[in-house]
Amino acid sequence: MLFIILSNVIETFLLDKTSSEYNQLAQTHSVQVAPLFNQASATKLYTYLVNVSAENDCRAIVVDAYGIVQSDAFSQLNGVALDNQQIIDVLQGGVNVSHGFYHLPSSSGYEKSYPNNLIGELRQFLFNSTDNEWVMYCASPIIFDSKIIGAVLLSVPIESTVAQIELIKWQILIISIATGIGAILLITLFSGTMLKPIRQLTQGISQIALGDFTQRVKVSGNSELAQLASTFNQMSERLENLEHTRNEFVANASHELKTPMSTIKILVESLQHQKKVDPVITKELLGDVSSEIDRMSLLVNDLLSLVRLDEQKPTALLVSQVNLSAALMQVCDNLTPLSFERGIELDLSVSADIAFNGDEYKLKRLFINLIDNAIKYSEDNSIVQVSLHTKSNQIIFKVQDYGVGISEEDVPYIFDRFYRVDKMRARVTGGTGLGLSIVKSIILLHNGDIKIDSTLGKGTTITVVLPYTA
Ligand SMILES: Nc1ncnc2c1ncn2[C@@H]1O[C@H](COP(=O)(O)OP(=O)(O)OP(=O)(O)O)[C@@H](O)[C@H]1O
Ligand SMILES: [Mg+2]
Structure with missing residues (x-):
């Protein structure tokens, strides 16, 4: 033309x-x-x-x-x-x-x-x-x-x-003619290079849709497409991690439930096979069954708490003005028998009437889990120091123990679900490894932060910071 x-x-x-x-x-x-x-x-x-x-x-x-x-x-x-x-x-x-x-x-x-x-x-x-x-x-x-x-x-x-x-x-x-041929060649070449990342992305997305989260695409340059590819890679990495965590969680939860169930089965079978019913042994065995059931229901409760906390909806919190000082003192009162049993002194230092807008039940759960850990992982006849104060616009809650401590390598993982440093010891102490995961979720829902200072064999200090508005 x-x-x-x-x-x-x-x-x-x-x-x-x-x-x-x-x-x-x-x-x-x-x-x-x-x-x-x-x-x-x-x-x-x-x-x-x-x-x-x-x-x-x-x-x-x-x-x-x-x-x-x-x-x-x-x-x-x-x-x-x-x-x-x-x-x-x-x-x-x-x-x-x-x-x-x-x-x-x-x-x-x-x-x-x-x-x-x-x-x-x-x-x-x-x-x-x-x-x-x-x-x-x-x-x-x-x-x-x-x-x-x-x-x-x-x-x-x-x-x-x-x-x-x-x-x-x-x-x-x-x-x-030459320009036409050149243009056709250029368009073919260019569209090939242009379409390649799109084809790779499409392929990757189809694989992800089929459940294969290991898909990654090559990112080169700085273009919009490269950004899209890198976002895609981030997404698939996150999905892969989530999938991994989910599998691990299900495996751990099943394992944790299987252990008390097997124990109960053994206990019940030994009761069944008793030729002569000895009331003392029967009572003892039934007592063991009961405590295994308690362990299971504790675990199920923890799992349910985590699922609800994971939803992270505003409805996950029942917010009211909480007297944190009073709540903490009440928790410590409840835990005193536990510490007393092992000769551990619970040293409490609390500023009066610190008010905080949050979910009272969950905040008490946070206190319980952290103080319970401190007692659980302390030597007998030692001391656990608990304090709650305000500093400018922060509420600082601290729990310090002089117990087994956590090694530097373990610290990054202790908030992971079911993570326990010493599994044998945890078994004795009755832990499931969900306590700190629950603590972290509660703190995040209340816009707070948590910090751990620990030296193996010397003790641990856990500091929780919450926003203070009053
Ligand atoms: N104060 C502490 N001192 C030493 N180790 C601790 C302390 N707190 C937590 N840990 C370690 O971190 C792990 C995870 O703690 P977490 O509270 O999540 O689980 P748990 O105490 O084992 O079980 P539970 O679910 O009953 O709380 C513990 O198993 C323990 O090894
Ligand atoms: Mg715990």
Whole structure:
């Protein structure tokens, strides 16, 4: 399309330029030759036409009112009747000039003239096989005493102009084809590179939809697509972690429930196989069954708490204004028998009436879990220090024990569900490894923070910070 438009524009431009130039000449000379022609001064007229032809690189002819050649600069057509359209146009009157293009056998007497350059040479090479040549006729009437007495006809060889036009057309055609092929190649290449990450992403997403969370895509560059790919990778990594945690959680929960269940089964079976029912042993075995059931219900309660805390909805909290100081003292009262049993002194330092907007039940749970740990992992006859104070806009709750402590490697994991440093000991102490996970969830829901300082064999200090607004 562009090729056709460009070719036409160039053709029109070059031909219009030539035709308007020679139209102008034909008109000028028709006026000039009028007196010569009227005087029937054949030699003067001929000389004039020869000069015009030589000067303007054309062939000048004068015809009379009947179209018969009266003088020809090339002296070949004298007496011949010309009937081309341009002569007819101007002799009939009404037009000052008329021009037309003809593809004639090369008998017009011109030397074939190609421009002396690469275009000319190519043109000669491409088109020399034909004997025809392009000529333009420009005719203008010779008027004397307001009467048309003849016409001047300029026959202009335009072979080189046409050659030029044709060659330019060829060039445009070749450039258009090359550009087209280049564009197609570029589009194919570019769309291949562009679409590759999209294809990879689509593939990855389909795999994730099928449950394979190990999918990752290559991230290169800084483009929007690269950002999308990196977000996708983050998402699949998170999904993979979640899947892993979920599997681990289910496995741990099942394991934790299986242990007391197996114990209960063994205890019940040994009761069944007793030949003689000894009330003392039976009571003891039933006592063990009961404590295993307690352990199971504790575990189920913890699991349920975690599930609810995980929902992290505002409804997960029953918020009211809580007197934290009173709540902590009550928790310590309840735990005193436990510490007393092991000769552990519970040293309490609490500022009075610290108010906090939160869920009282969950906050007490937080206190219980942390103080219970401190007692559980302390040596007998040691001391556990508990304090609750405010500092500018913070409520600081601290529990310090001088017990077994936690090694540096274990600290990052102790908030993980079911994580217990010493599984054997935890079994003895009755822990399930969910206490600190619950603590962390409660603190996060109350926009607080928790910090652990621990030295293996020396003791642990746990600090909880809550926002203080009162
Ligand atoms: N004060 C502490 N001193 C030493 N180790 C501790 C202390 N608190 C927690 N830990 C370690 O961190 C682990 C996780 O604690 P967490 O409270 O979550 O579980 P648990 O006490 O074993 O069981 P439970 O679910 O009954 O609380 C414990 O098993 C213990 O190894
Ligand atoms: Mg605990």
